[in-house]
Amino acid sequence: MSAILNADLHCHSVVSDGTLTPEELAARAKANGVDLWALTDHDELGGQHRAAEAARAVGLRYLTGTEISVTFADETVHIVGLGFDPDDAAMTQGLYDTRGGRGKRAQEMAAQLAQVGIHGAYEGALRFVGNPELISRTHFARFLVEQGHCRDTSEVFRKYLTEGKPGYVPHRWATLRDAVRWISEAGGLAVIAHPGRYKFTANEEYALFTEFQAHGGRAVEVVTGSHTPAEYVEYADKAREFGLAASRGSDFHSPDESHCDLGALPPLPAGLTPVWELLADRIR
Ligand code: AMP
Ligand code: MN
Ligand code: MN
Ligand code: MN
Numbered sequence: 001m002s003a004i005l006n007a008d009l010h011c012h013s014v015v016s017d018g019t020l021t022p023e024e025l026a027a028r029a030k031a032n033g034v035d036l037w038a039l040t041d042h043d044e045l046g047g048q049h050r051a052a053e054a055a056r057a058v059g060l061r062y063l064t065g066t067e068i069s070v071t072f073a074d075e076t077v078h079i080v081g082l083g084f085d086p087d088d089a090a091m092t093q094g095l096y097d098t099r100g101g102r103g104k105r106a107q108e109m110a111a112q113l114a115q116v117g118i119h120g121a122y123e124g125a126l127r128f129v130g131n132p133e134l135i136s137r138t139h140f141a142r143f144l145v146e147q148g149h150c151r152d153t154s155e156v157f158r159k160y161l162t163e164g165k166p167g168y169v170p171h172r173w174a175t176l177r178d179a180v181r182w183i184s185e186a187g188g189l190a191v192i193a194h195p196g197r198y199k200f201t202a203n204e205e206y207a208l209f210t211e212f213q214a215h216g217g218r219a220v221e222v223v224t225g226s227h228t229p230a231e232y233v234e235y236a237d238k239a240r241e242f243g244l245a246a247s248r249g250s251d252f253h254s255p256d257e258s259h260c261d262l263g264a265l266p267p268l269p270a271g272l273t274p275v276w277e278l279l280a281d282r283i284r
Contacts, residue, residue: 007037007248043066125140190215
């Protein structure tokens with residue numbers, strides 16, 4: 001297999017909270033020079049066969065992917081899974097259960113927003129939803145921007161929908177242990193997504209890495225659209241310290257919202273094991 005120069009192993013389609021279809025993403029990844037791609041919709045495998053087929057059609061190597069919502073130390077942590085069997089029954093059921101609370105949570109978010117004078121947010125967010133099982137905060141953010149409450153979705157997440165702000169509803173997602181197990185037992189590899197984004201103390205972060213690894217997790221995102229250059233260095237060091245492989249992904253959601261386009265990332269820092277080397281036999 002020729003060397004992989006540009007791997008993008010984290011992005012979202014209309015099957016979760018992205019605005020492009022799997023086919024549009026494959027075409028965009030190809031146009032941007034990506035040569036190994038994974039679609040990682042939140043808590044969903046519904047786009048996997050389409051993405052793999054679209055990747056093949058445009059001549060792009062592909063790994064199956066997902067991004068699982070996990071509750072750890074009372075915070076939401078995201079665990080990316082790569083290279084698993086997209087038809088695995090236990091994982092499919094686990095993700096179905098993980099998605100299950102989203103409808104009720106969305107109703108509660110809308111009720112809170114109504115209390116600060118923003119009415120019709122549930123119906124409004126639904127208009128942006130591509131998958132009725134996957135209503136997310138991103139869809140509410142798009143509705144608030146459309147209604148002129150905020151200029152862009154980042155402003156929404158500063159003023160609403162986050163802890164202490166109107167529209168924030170705490171939610172219990174999958175456990176770390178279950179998420180890592182679903183991925184591993186389906187033949188894939190678990191990756192800690194964008195660790196620089198969590199508001200953990202040093203001790204809590206150490207506990208996340210340690211427990212993740214104890215459950216069989218193997219990699220961490222080092223170069224991601226969610227990290228600063230200083231965080232590339234910080235998490236490259238963490239990967240070496242824990243003996244974890246390193247992943248790379250834009251976390252692209254939308255041409256209008258994402259500051260990092262598909263494949264538009266620096267290379268992994270030297271001296272790391274790229275996660276795709278551990279997944280060579282899972283690449284299609
Ligand atoms: P949910 O799974 O419903 O809690 O929604 C989480 C999603 O909201 C993430 O996957 C991001 O797409 C989006 N999100 C969270 N925080 C921010 C932020 N600060 N700026 C932009 N998007 C965000
Ligand atoms: Mn998202
Ligand atoms: Mn994430
Ligand atoms: Mn993501």
